[in-house]
Amino acid sequence: MPQATNIHEALGAFDRTTSRWGRITMLIGLAFSLAAPAYLVFFSGLDIQISGILAAFGALAAVFGVIWIVEPLTYFPILGASSMYQAFMIGNISNKLLPAAMIAQSTIGVKPGTRKGELASVAAI
Amino acid sequence: MRRSPPKAWEFRPAPAGPGWNSFKDWQLSMKLSAAVPAVVDNNSTDILAVANSPILWACAIGVFLVIVLQSLIYMKAAKTAAPHIGMSQEDVSTSFKAGAISALGPSLAVVLVAIALLTVFGTPTVLVRIDLIGSVSYETAAAAIAAKSAGAELGGPTYTQAVFGLALAAMSLGGAMWMIATLILTPLLKRGDSALRKVNPAVMTVVPGAAMIAAFMVLGIGELPKSALHIVAFASSAVIMTLLMLLARWLQASWIKEWALGIAILLSLAITYFAGRI
Structure with a gap:
């Protein structure tokens, strides 16, 4: 069926674009977010010990370590692969992005978990 | 000093x-x-001298631009794909608008917290960690934990420039873990997701709805034991949201759905405020 191949190709192109550029932009965002503390630690002349950072990071991991893994697992079925890169770069997922995505889906009458739902949440986020 | x-x-x-x-x-x-x-x-408590440095501003602007770039690429991809799966350009624009309006209420809440934290972290750090890529609930807790590990306290006499640097480093590394987990897990989950869709497509329409209800219930119920006012806020916003959604369906007015979240946040804030004064 030519119609089916058309849908298949269009969605394939969408998946390729969003996963490639989602990853690239997320990596750049990650680099910028780490550049700020890296500057303070290594170049500002402040005396910040690496061991102190590791201790602080350890304390954070004890509290948030499980959430780092569980949140991406929980939100994946809701967001779909493409929006994962948006949501986890932008943050404020549960209090802002998920409600926005849900309301967009409900406004145009599509269901979460479908491809239409995925496009609606991409636009809303 | x-x-x-x-x-x-x-x-x-x-x-x-x-x-x-x-x-x-x-x-x-x-x-x-x-x-x-x-x-x-190191011993100066004049945090802003360091926190408002031009280099931190440059990083904040870099983060902002990369989010704009990502949004443009994603929006274009969604608009290109939409007509092929029976979705009109109008549907995409409506989703975009609904997302923007729905974000107003939550954004207001985020901005209020952000303003309160300006003197603690400085403008560029608040922009990046609270508004742009962090989340309002995680960052402050993370910074407090990091400061505590160095025997200091946010905003107090022990909160020196060095402690600020340590807190920023720790919260940025912690925030980075979400991104790293996402970068690793998403391709793996996608493979499982496509396999599951082939076996049973119905499951993939039920799972997201169930996951969403579960996620919000866990977040909401976690707040309930904190105080009676938390229960008032939870219950009043739930009732108002339900009423607005029913109203939208009854009047067939989809604009009510778009504004529902903002209205529910403001009204339940007001109700909780007055309940606190009784």
Whole structure:
């Protein structure tokens, strides 16, 4: 069926674009977010010990370590692969992005978990 | 501790006054601050001297631009794909608008917290960590935990420039873990997701709805034991949201759905405020 191949190709192109550029932009965002503390630690002349950072990071991991893994697992079925890169770069997922995505889906009458739902949440986020 | 320590990275002209009238004095003071910049900076509680540095601003602008770039690429991809799966351009635009309007209420809440934290973290850090890529509930807790691990407290006399640097490093690394987990897990989950869709497509329409209800119930119920006012806020916003959704269906007015979240947040805030005064 030519119609089916058309849908298949269009969605394939969408998946390729969003996963490639989602990853690239997320990596750049990650680099910028780490550049700020890296500057303070290594170049500002402040005396910040690496061991102190590791201790602080350890304390954070004890509290948030499980959430780092569980949140991406929980939100994946809701967001779909493409929006994962948006949501986890932008943050404020549960209090802002998920409600926005849900309301967009409900406004145009599509269901979460479908491809239409995925496009609606991409636009809303 | 000195009141106004010279910063190693900042060029300051010599202030006029006794003892500062010769170039030699100024040179000497520059030499001193260059020789012991670490001691002077580390113990200063003048956080903003470091927190508002141009380099932190440059990083904040970089983060902002990369989010804009991502949004443009994603929006274009969604608009290109939409007609092929029976979705009109109008549907995409409506989703975009609904997302923007729905974000108003939550954004207002985020901005209020952000303003309160401006003097603690400085503008560029608040922009990045609270508004742009962090989340309002995680970052402050993370910074407090990091400061505590160094025996200090946010905003207090122990909150020196060095502690600020440590807190920023820790919360940025912690925030980075979400991104790293996402970068690793998403391709793996996608493979499982496509396999599951082929086996049983119905499951993939039920799972997201169930996951969403579960996620919000866990978040909401976690707040309930904190105080009676938390219960008032939870219950009133739930009732208002339900009423607005029913109203939208009854009047067939989809604009009510778009504004529902903002209205529910504001009304339940007001109700909780008055309940607190009774």
